[in-house]
Amino acid sequence: MKAEIRAGLIAVVLLSQALAAIPNPPKLADNALTDPLARDELEGWVKTVGYVGWNPTPEELLTFAQDWVERLKSWRKAAIAPFQPVLQFTGTGQGWGLFAFPDQRPYRFEIAVLEPTSGWEAIYVDLDPEADYRSELFVNRRVRAIYNPGKAPAPAFQPFTKWLGKQILDEYPDAVAVRFAFRRSEKLVPGEPPPGYDTKLKFIRRYNRGTL
Amino acid sequence: MSGLARRFVAFFDTTEKPTTMALIRVLMPLILLTDLGHVWMLGLHDVMWFPSEDGGWSVTANHVDDQPLWASIFGPESGTMLFWVTVLLCLTTSTGTFSRTSALLLVLCYAQLEDFLPVSDRAIDRLYRNLLLVLACSGAGKAWSVDAWLAGNLRGVGVTIGGWARRLFILQIVWMYFDAGIEKTAHSWGLMGHYDALWIILQDPVMTRVDFTGLGAWFLWVTRIGTAGTVWWEMLFPLMLVALFAETGRLGPLGERLRRVHFREVFLAIGVFFHLCLWATLELGIFPPAMLVLYPCFFAPEEVERAAHWFSGRSKANTAPASG
Numbered sequence: 001m002k003a004e005i006r007a008g009l010i011a012v013v014l015l016s017q018a019l020a021a022i023p024n025p026p027k028l029a030d031n032a033l034t035d036p037l038a039r040d041e042l043e044g045w046v047k048t049v050g051y052v053g054w055n056p057t058p059e060e061l062l063t064f065a066q067d068w069v070e071r072l073k074s075w076r077k078a079a080i081a082p083f084q085p086v087l088q089f090t091g092t093g094q095g096w097g098l099f100a101f102p103d104q105r106p107y108r109f110e111i112a113v114l115e116p117t118s119g120w121e122a123i124y125v126d127l128d129p130e131a132d133y134r135s136e137l138f139v140n141r142r143v144r145a146i147y148n149p150g151k152a153p154a155p156a157f158q159p160f161t162k163w164l165g166k167q168i169l170d171e172y173p174d175a176v177a178v179r180f181a182f183r184r185s186e187k188l189v190p191g192e193p194p195p196g197y198d199t200k201l202k203f204i205r206r207y208n209r210g211t212l
Numbered sequence: 213m214s215g216l217a218r219r220f221v222a223f224f225d226t227t228e229k230p231t232t233m234a235l236i237r238v239l240m241p242l243i244l245l246t247d248l249g250h251v252w253m254l255g256l257h258d259v260m261w262f263p264s265e266d267g268g269w270s271v272t273a274n275h276v277d278d279q280p281l282w283a284s285i286f287g288p289e290s291g292t293m294l295f296w297v298t299v300l301l302c303l304t305t306s307t308g309t310f311s312r313t314s315a316l317l318l319v320l321c322y323a324q325l326e327d328f329l330p331v332s333d334r335a336i337d338r339l340y341r342n343l344l345l346v347l348a349c350s351g352a353g354k355a356w357s358v359d360a361w362l363a364g365n366l367r368g369v370g371v372t373i374g375g376w377a378r379r380l381f382i383l384q385i386v387w388m389y390f391d392a393g394i395e396k397t398a399h400s401w402g403l404m405g406h407y408d409a410l411w412i413i414l415q416d417p418v419m420t421r422v423d424f425t426g427l428g429a430w431f432l433w434v435t436r437i438g439t440a441g442t443v444w445w446e447m448l449f450p451l452m453l454v455a456l457f458a459e460t461g462r463l464g465p466l467g468e469r470l471r472r473v474h475f476r477e478v479f480l481a482i483g484v485f486f487h488l489c490l491w492a493t494l495e496l497g498i499f500p501p502a503m504l505v506l507y508p509c510f511f512a513p514e515e516v517e518r519a520a521h522w523f524s525g526r527s528k529a530n531t532a533p534a535s536g
Contacts, residue, residue: 007221010376014383017342021391044399089281091323092342096335096388097395102409104400106416126417137254139421141247141497142332146269148418154331155271159264188415190408191432194425 016083021094022076028066033058037104037187107149107182108197109138113168113175120179123168133168149182153203165207180205226375229513230368231520233352233377234308239505240340240347241306241318247498248299261291261328270328280327291328297321305344308357315348336499342384343506350377381509382456386449393446400439407439408432419494438489445482452479456510480507 032038042058049056056064080087087093111124111133123133137143146156161180168178181204186195251257262268266289272278273288282294298321304314319341326333353359355368365371399405400412411432414424424431455476458467470476484504491500508516 003221003225006374006376007217007224010224010380011220013380017384021387023395041399044404048399048404089323090319090341090345091326091333091338092319092345093338094342094387094391096339096391098335098392099409099413100395100401101398102400102412103416104412106418108417127420127423137256139495140250140254140256141334141495141499142251142260142329143254143256144418144495144497145332145334156264156269156329156331159267159269159271163259163267163269185415188412190406190411191429194415 016080016087017092017094019076019079019083020087020092022079023072024076024095025069025072027073028062028069030062032062041101104188105185106188107184107202109147110181110183110201111164111168112179112181113172114177114179115172115174116176123172134164137164147180149203157203158205161205162207162212165205166212169207169209169212175209177206177208179207224374224376224379226379227372228375228378229517230351230355230371230373231513232508232511232516233347233350233373234355234357234368235508235516236381236506237308237311237315237347237350237352238306238356239508240344240502241302243498243502243505244318244322244340245299245302245306246501248295248302251295252299257295258292260332261295261325263288263291272330273328278327280324282321282324283328294321294324294328298325305347308353308359311353311357311359312348315344315352319344319348334497334499336497336502339384339388340502343381346377346380346384350374352377378509381506382452385506385509386452389446389449393443393449396443396446401443407436407443410439410442411435414493419496421493421495424493441482442486445479445486449479452476452510455479459512476510480510483507 029038032042039058042062046056046058046061049061108126109124110122110126110131112120112122114120122128122131124135124138125131126138138147143160146154146160149157165178165180169175172178179201181201183197183200184202185197188195248257251260259268261270261273263273264271265274268291270291272280273283273291279288283290286293298318301314301318301321304310305318322337322341322344326337351373354371354373356366360366360368360371396409398409400409401407414420414435417423454463455470457463458470459476461467463470484507487500487503490496511519
């Protein structure tokens with residue numbers, strides 16, 4: 001291939017990938033002012049920008065950030081539009097936000113079965129050696145992506161729990177129901193002992209025997 | 213043509229032996245193969261990409277708007293077939309059987325797996341598809357492959373390929389690390405947040421391999437050093453380009469100094485250490501080994517050959533019968 005043609009093709013590829021690399025930050029929700037963790041982060045940034053002589057209120061900074069995130073998103077969308085079909089078809093692109101926002105209130109995944117006499121009994125709890133039902137399954141990266149909730153479980157979480165629930169009820173013939181749920185940690189304070197988990201369960205999926 | 217354009221053309225118009233790219237061509241699909249192998253060992257290959265309406269996990273296989281192309285051609289229940297085709301393509305790409313076609317089809321099938329179960333597709337998968345596309349066009353199958361063997365030149369003696377492919381690999385990896393560094397915008401990644409990010413991540417029961425809760429102040433300080441080290445190493449990764457330029461001998465006294473202190477090797481050794489620590493502490497699947505098998509791209513084919521000779525020499529020395 002002629003060097004000029006090859007360089008031209010490489011230039012097109014580099015251009016498409018450079019455009020795909022335009023930051024694509026997640027949308028900033030208004031609850032950043034009310035959610036304690038997000039509020040902490042916001043106030044941290046108010047402090048940081050204060051060092052360069054800009055002193056906005058948290059509300060002003062949030063509005064400013066929301067405005068810029070929206071602009072960036074729309075610029076990015078317009079810029080990559082000509083390349084989007086190829087990027088989509090080949091599953092390629094850029095954007096490498098790896099652990100950008102560590103969660104100070106992580107979730108813990110739990111599976112429990114309902115025994116008629118003894119009530120709910122946990123059979124799997126993350127990192128609990130006493131409740132390690134099929135723990136080898138949950139370390140698989142693709143499985144973990146399904147049950148790791150982030151803000152909310154992925155759409156595949158529902159069919160995953162149905163599939164697993166069916167197997168669990170087969171393996172526990174006395175159980176009348178199976179439940180998949182999460183408990184959220186209290187806010188972690190670096191260097192301090194673990195603060196414990198909420199008693200309230202979140203993102204519950206419960207299946208009774210005969211419904212699966 | 214302007215001077216800049218001429219330099220751009222010249223930058224991507226070098227040739228080199230196929231050794232480095234061949235090594236990467238062998239290793240990358242093997243990593244994917246272990247990943248898919250783990251899915252198979254867990255017995256998940258026939259549910260993960262199967263329609264949720266029929267007992268599988270894929271909510272897109274039957275979806276009107278988001279249906280994967282594969283599903284629209286071969287039917288929504290063909291996800292398991294896609295899995296096996298992808299496995300086969302990993303094998304043919306790694307062995308260099310119809311190298312270019314295999315690598316290209318591997319990218320497309322790999323992307324279809326993503327379309328069946330988007331949530332399970334992570335950054336490393338996207339990175340691999342980017343690089344496999346480059347690999348498909350690179351001539352990496354001209355050595356140490358079935359194709360080269362059939363052509364009667366297994367070792368690729370006297371064969372050259374375009375150096376542009378390895379340069380694109382380098383640019384992609386440099387950008388990936390740099391972007392990962394600058395996107396770490398949470399305060400816990402910085403001085404203002406006391407570099408607490410790694411400590412926080414290691415308390416997440418979904419992510420960690422073992423329970424790190426309740427360890428003392430020493431652990432907090434270890435993770436703080438780790439956090440600062442990680443974020444600065446990532447943000448400074450573009451220095452690798454300077455280090456590589458220094459290897460060409462065209463950077464004057466600064467380049468000489470960088471070569472003398474083995475800057476490139478030290479910088480990569482930090483990366484190896486970083487990925488091994490991630491591997492030991494977090495459940496990140498293929499991410500750490502998948503990154504490490506890309507590191508040979510920072511070495512010229514002659515350096516890879518020297519390393520291979522050194523290793524083979526040592527292993528022969530170790531297995532040689534003791535004399536006397």
